[in-house]
Amino acid sequence: MPERMRLEQVDFHWPGSDRALAEISGTIQEGVWLAVIGPNGAGKTTLLRLLAGLEQPKHGQILVGGQSLSAYSSRERSTLIALMPQAIGPLFDLKVHTVVEMGRIGRYRFWDHLMRLQPSHRHAVEEALWATDTLDLADRNFTELSGGESRRVLLAMVLAQETPILLLDEPTVYLDPGHASDLLNRVESLVREQKKTVVMAYHDLSTVALYCDEIWAMDRGRVVMSGTASEVVLDPRMKELYALDFLSLTHPTRQRPVLLLP
Amino acid sequence: MTGLKRKDPARLPGERPKSASAWILWLVALVVSMALGLVHGSTVITMPQVWHAVLHPASGIIAVIIWEIRFPRIVAAALVGGGLAVAGAVMQALLQNPLADPYIVGASAGAGLGAIGAETVAPQMALMAPGAFIGALIAVFFAWSLSRGRGRSPMLTLLLAGYALSVLFSAVSTYLMLQNQTSLSTIFAWELGGIHGMVWAKVRVATVIMAVSGLILVPQIKTMNALLLGQDVAHGVGVPVRLSQALLLLSASLFTAAAVYLSGLIGFVGLVIPHLVRRLSGPEHERLIPFSFLAGATFMVLADTLAEHLPPLGIVPVGLITAFLGGPYFLYVLARQQGRRFF
Structure with missing residues (x-):
């Protein structure tokens, strides 16, 4: 599968604050649904803003189609990457x-x-x-x-x-389960049928395990775990990430892990 | 492509259906108001005489009155009203603020200082209008320079900087006026706004400036729709936000400064007309901008005709007429929006 985006040692901090992204590297392939998870303040939204070109990395670069994202004009970028706002x-x-x-x-x-x-x-x-x-x-x-x-x-x-790339920041927040799964099913068909690349910041781990292909888990501005959805969700380090000892089950029809509050 | 079974849509998602008839209505309103303006004035001229003079520009004293006095005045009124209404609509989108008017980021105080400065430095040269034009642009440029940089909310900074500059410039203006008592009434009359004694030369200058700012504005028209969704969303859909904001501010300031150059400080048109047009044909700028121009022009021509032709009151500055008409209308709209009926 061809690569869509590559992050090379991306560093970022907000002006006048120490909240930062540190040394984020990784590749995102075509037709992959990537979830970015992590506790509040881990830097998920900041990472999406960088991928959308709303913020520029302090060091390192984000490559799209082999070219640095900051080298694209606004118009060119808007034909490659779309960021869905939470609300307007x-x-x-x-x-x-x-x-x-x-x-x-x-x-x-x-x-x-x-x-x-x-x-x-x-x-x-x-x-x-x-x-x-x-x-x-x-x-x-x-x-x-x-x-x-x-x-x-x-x-x-x-x-x-x-655009070939879609960025979603908590797309189902405030939605009831029916509307939430409707939206996620639509995104799923975009990924599976149109080979769109989707990067989604999300809180609910069971949903992520059910829908997404890969997960990057973030903690204090760093990507601390990455891999397939099932691997990351079942990783023992999840316990320290959220300071919570999840119980895990297996989804009865889809054979994916489901996490429960202890 | 989507995996859904397609059926033919009942209606394509498209523009509001009545766009064409609205164009015709506004154009007719403008032409009618201009005709009224031509017929009414301090000299009594009948409709046939007006018509004859319009067709024969060199046919005596009536033709001179029509062509050299009333026509320039009417065209100037239309440009002032249209220009201010467009500038107001642009400022409201740019600053994301329904209370924005063309003067909000310092243009009026800058124009006032420019006019008074010119009158103080060179009272014989009648430089008030050019002074006001330059003063308005300088004030907005100051406010804009302060809002650049990497801050998170440049438009809020622009608004606040414009306010602070207005206070400062007004203070300097007041000081100059107190020092320069002889021209006090000239300056006061100018600040009230008026189109009396308009000449073609000034109209030509203002027309060229407005044409240029119109050209700057055209490729930003739908950009303003995107800006209404918020800066980040506009950025995401491919708007070069900072550049577009700068061009919109430039265009609005040129419209405002050209209007100020023609007529001094005329209030309320730039605030009220865009709201009126939004109520009639929606907030989408592809209609709001041209209709605001036509509606502002119509309103101003009527107000100016009224100003020149209210015998019991003598000659009233048109700036007062717009305030008298615009203020109550705006209160009415606000009351209606709150579900109240005072009127």
């Missing part, structure tokens, strides 16, 4: 289709700002609305949507970017 609070009542259309803006030319949506953009927007089952919502106001609906619309927005 637009100031005014934007329509759902306007929000989804924004996934195309990195590809807009001068005239696209004046004219109706061009066919190539319209096609991608429709495709994204279909994939997320949000076509019926297209004319609604974004702010009036329920939690599950707005999450699907944000997924549609990043799908409209048509």
